[in-house]
Amino acid sequence: MTNVELFHYLLLLIAGASALTWLAERVSIPPAVVLLLGGCVIAVAGKGVTGMDPDLLLVAVLPPLLMSSSFYTAWKEFRGELATIVSLVLGAVTFTTVAVAFAVHAFNAGLPWAACLTLGAIVSPPDAVAAKAILQRYPLPPRLVAVLEGESLVNDASGLLLYQMAVSAALAATTITVASGTGLFFRLILLGIAVGLVCGQAMCALLVRLVDAKLGIVLTFMMAWASYGVAEAIGGSGVLSVVTCGLVLGVRQHRVFSADMRIKAKATWDAIVFVLEALVFVLIGLALHGILASVNHEGAVVMAGLRVALPATAAAIVARLVWVFGAIWLPGRLRANRTGGRAWTFGEAAVMGWAGMRGVVSLAAALALPDHFPGRDVIIFSTFLLIITTLVVQGGSLATLIRLLKLRPPARHTMSEHETRARTFGASLAALADIGKREDGIDPAMLERLQAEYRVRVTANENAHTSGEERIEHRARFLRVELELVGVSRETLLALHRAGKVDDAVLHRIESELDLEELRLLRLLEP
Template sequence: MNNVELFHYLLLLICGAGALTWLAERIAIAPAVVLLLGGCAIAIVGKRVPDMDPNLLLAAVLPPLLMSSSFYTAWKEFRREQGTIVSLVIGAVTFTTVAVGAAVHAFNPALPWAACFALGAIVSPPDAVAAKAILQRHPLPARLVAVLEGESLVNDASGLLLYQVAVSAAMAATITASGATGLFFTLTLIGVVVGLVCGQAMCWVLPRLADPMLGIVVTFVMAWASYGIAEAVGGSGVLSVVTCGLVLGVRQHRVFDADMRIKAKATWEAIVFVLDALVFILIGLALHGILARVNHEGAVLMAGLRVALPATAAAIAARLVWVFGALWLPGRMRAKRAGREPWSLREAMVLGWAGMRGVVSLAAALALPASFPGRDLIVFSTFLLIIATLVVQGASLAPLIRVLKLRPSLRETMSEHEARATTFRAALAALEEIGKRASGLERATLDRLLTEYRVRVTANENAHTSGAERVEHRARFLRVELELVGVSREALLGLHRDGKIDDALLHRIESEFDLEELRLLRLLEP
């Protein structure tokens, strides 16, 4: 397959991803599951399926997805739940590695211990891309979302350390406990430092760029650059991208202007949608190369199942055991003394069940040396485990949330209407001061602005304090405004059709209507 054919093939995959995503929405199944199964179907029936370099997949696709996830991470909740996140990142990953290794060796005594633990390390960290794809469609308590997203963003460092230790042991390389600890801290420290430097560099560069599209390009380039630089100097590329995204996310409100923020959000959403879809299709397509290596002999397939089934059961069970044994139960015991709200049983069940694996595990398995003992079985088992966790856990997560009736917790902060009323009240106070200073504004203009802001303050205060009736009254008012925007747009298009305005003026005024329509639609969201 030449470069042009590969390009056309990728275009067809993107079109197929769009169709499968539409199908998933129609049948109310997580798109990640449908995309994965679609990729498997293509891999089985397709005659010409290109083999994807796992390192290229990680370097090209993963950094933008990690950057997007970390950029929108709720930083305050992340810091508040850092103890739980660390417990999952280090404790749960290590416990899962040991549990999977022991279970696989128990059913396959001929497989070396190092190979069993290598498989455990490969599948121990849940995947950030998979977690985001499954969880973003379900409203959950804020701290549960913060823990799941935070864990999936930073747990690859511990999984990678255990992976490297197991590979070194299997290849007869000497590695000590102190050397392993040093490797872990080296990966973490270098990755975080590179991410901080890249994030600070972006925060310095972006405000100095006049063209917003150039700024958007810089954000993408920095996602790939922070990953590549960290990997080149011996650090964790994943942690580097995550750190860079967190820095930019915390400072975005000072770094981006309104124009860049609107355009960047639209651009990133479109590209992340395509990359998200491609990731799961490419995971499915990997089945083609895996089957070509392990062959279709029944003995090989049965051997793969003897490895995959205990590994999958152990990986799922180990996470549940860790969540309930190391987080939920101790949390309830400490809460009685500290007076803090403990994790509820329903939250713990969702936290334990949301352990989907994805592209990072597959890439790590495919990157094993060719001479690694049991390599084909490990790759095949990893693929089956990814399929099982995404299909079984991913598809059942939404029904589980509905059965448990898990909903976002009650607000401990201002409601949206209260916050809007406060911000408009500040603007109103400033406007009244402007009027007192007898500025150059005409009195009629000043009175109109005062009236407009008083209406905004009153509408949001009423919606906050007066219950559902006032909220519905405000919504009817907004719908009328939305209808008027539509009428204005049709009038503008009529002027253009009649040749009374040119294209440049059409686009300029229409963009203003678009922004106003987006504002009204956002206010009408439940």
């Protein structure tokens, strides 16, 4: 296949992924399931591409996906549920890795322990792509959503840290001791976080100086790959570096992004992330093509794969449930009985434990195994079977489980969207009097008209919450006053968010409206 043919082939894959995603939304099936089945069809049809570097998925695809996830993380909710997230990220992932390794080795004594641990590390981090698509359809307790989304952000890092250690152990001439393994673990963490902080701060410093939105958007993509590559080059975790870099930008985005850049960046990132996620699932066919080719010549691979996949799948599902109920739900109930605090309910714990579908990161990690890795074909084949099983069984039944448990969000403790709008517009209305006093060139009639417009906005949202030609200069002054009022509304909105009175969902919705209003005014002010 020539380079031109490969390019056309990738275009067809993207077109097919788009069509499958549209079909999945029409029939209310998680897109990951449909895309994965599409990859199976490609593999069975024998249309795979050989000669692809297995590290390509980790180096080219994973950094943007991690950057996007960390950028949109609700940092305040993430911090509030940090203990539970850490328990899942470190405890559940490690427990699952060990449980899968023991279960696989019990049925496959000939498979080296390092290979069993590698498989356990590959499948230990759940993927939130399919779960998030389902969870967004149902109103769930915010803390449960925060935990699932926060866990999905960081557990990829912990799973891949264990993966790197297991691969090193399998390929090393000497056995890795507990001391050396611990040193490697902390070196990967500390260097990864340090590089991510430096890259994040550098990116923010550059973004505030860039006027062209296109350059700023390109910088965010380049920094995703740069933070990953630099961390890997000096022996740190590229995954943790990208996550840290994305968190820094996510926390500071309201200050470093202009309205124009924020709107364009969101649209660009949404499109690119969709393509990358879709391609990751469809590209399974490219990897499975080689696996199926070896299966045709060696039928034992099928039975070996099943002997590995079945215990690995059962152990991965059971281990997460055991950890959630044994290490999170039960201790929380006991503490709540003593202190009177709020513990996780049985329904919340059940959904948390069952939302353990595997996906993008597990695929990328399995496909990135070196060609000479012991049992590579069996591990990739088993990982694929495990992903299919968890996506179909757990992903297909998660919505039903939510309905049966009748989970509902608790009473709102933050301001509603209408109340937040009334407060932000009210602050601008109050500022109009001072603006009218210091701006001598403003026509009083135009000022009154602007006050009337903001009174209408405030009144409308408060009610919803409780049940001849203008001269060019005058028009420009009027528009600049409106632009200043947008800035006042934005500052008030951010202050309310910092005070904990507005949640992230309301913040992003109203901030997007203010961004659009700012763009409208800037366009009108253009000569």
